[in-house]
Amino acid sequence: MTQPQPVLALDVGGTKLAAGVVAPDGAVRSFVQIETAVDEGPTAVVKRLLDLGEQALAEAGGSVGAVGVGCGGPLDPATGVILGPPGLPGWDSVPLGHLVAERFQLPAYVENDATAAALGEYRWGGWDVENLVYLTVSTGFGGGIVADGHVFHGAAGQGGELGHVVVDWQGRQCGCGARGCAEAYVSGTSIARRATEAVAGSDSTLAGLTITAKDVAEQARAGDPIARDLWDETTAMLGRMVAVLINVCEPQLVVLGGGVTRAGAQLLDPVRAAALRQAMPPAARACDVVLSRHGDAVGVLGAAAIAYEQLETS
Incomplete structure (x- = not known):
């Protein structure tokens, strides 16, 4: 051949x-x-x-x-x-x-x-699994699903649009027009926007900055209380989202990638713990949550x- x-x-x-x-x-x-x-x-x-x-x-x-x-x-x-x-x-x-x-x-x-990245992780991630969910936590938030070795596309070709799963039906406005989408809470853009709103008029170390998700992670590590609360809320929301996906898709692996994951264990550890704690026990035992090895x-x-x-x- x-x-x-x-x-x-x-x-x-x-x-x-x-x-x-x-x-x-x-x-x-x-x-x-x-x-x-x-x-x-x-x-x-x-x-x-x-x-x-x-x-x-x-x-x-x-x-x-x-x-x-x-x-x-x-x-x-x-x-x-x-x-x-x-x-x-x-x-x-x-x-x-x-x-x-x-x-x-x-x-x-x-x-x-994100669908493409799921297939890339399946082919070359070195994970040796047949069922995988990939989530990109970057400027936006999205995902892709590989089920039994095949990319899931759905009837209209848009299947796996995980960023617009509604996590709070009365929640924040999302760029897609709906309210309470996961993207409105855990994307890099939304983390920065929520932080900008939260520090207005405060003495937070974030005040006065053109805030990015990286700034929020750094100041949370440094002990800024507003940054720490925002980061904890973000990881809790993402952990809950991953738990839902574990229950629905029963993957062997959930892989997190994208720019926000440069925070490393500061993101992965609480998300993994929350997801595996909240998922149904049989599905949780069959799954792990990891960071992509491929970076940018x-x-x-x-x-x-x-x-x-x-x-x-x-």
Whole structure:
């Protein structure tokens, strides 16, 4: 059997764009990333993404057989059209798959970024499991499900949209228009927004900062009471969300990735403890909660996994 060529992988996030060339064994041969700059609009961002892809190709050398693209949803994987993700304002009916295929003159496959990352973790995470849930805790919050070795897509192709599971039906407004979505509480953007609201008029060490989720984690570790309460609320909410997913999906593993997970054990330990304590005992005993081993490259690996899956089944 002919060994497949490496693929070019593109990852579109609300904060970062990333590109890399990934070999069939999951080895990342090149990796580059830049800021997304969503305020520049989709046309400018797509150009930056394609230029970044060219840079990744140049750094890796050699040829590739296809392009995989991970992007926040909703989107249509069959047509590669982006359908107005909350984290990418103005991306309404953007034909990303066509634009990528046209630029690189290669087959291009587009998938929800968290769904793609779930497949990447399944293929190359080294976990040796058949049932896995991946959650990205980043600018936004989302997830993907691998059930019995297969990515779950659902009837409309949007299955696994875990960021918009409602955890408080009378809760905070989410970017999708609904109230109380998990994303409205545990994404990096929402952590920063909640902190900004909480410190107004206070003597918190966060006051006066342009607050990020990283700032909240750091000041919580340093003992700031407002930051500590916010972080505890966030991990409790995420832990409860993971417990629900363990009960519903009964995975062997829940993998957490994305920028907020750079907090490491400060995030993982309370989330894991809360999730396994609150999940139904049989499901909890069959599952563990871990951090992705791939760091910033998890999105690129996910996009590559989508391309390889499509090449293998076409």
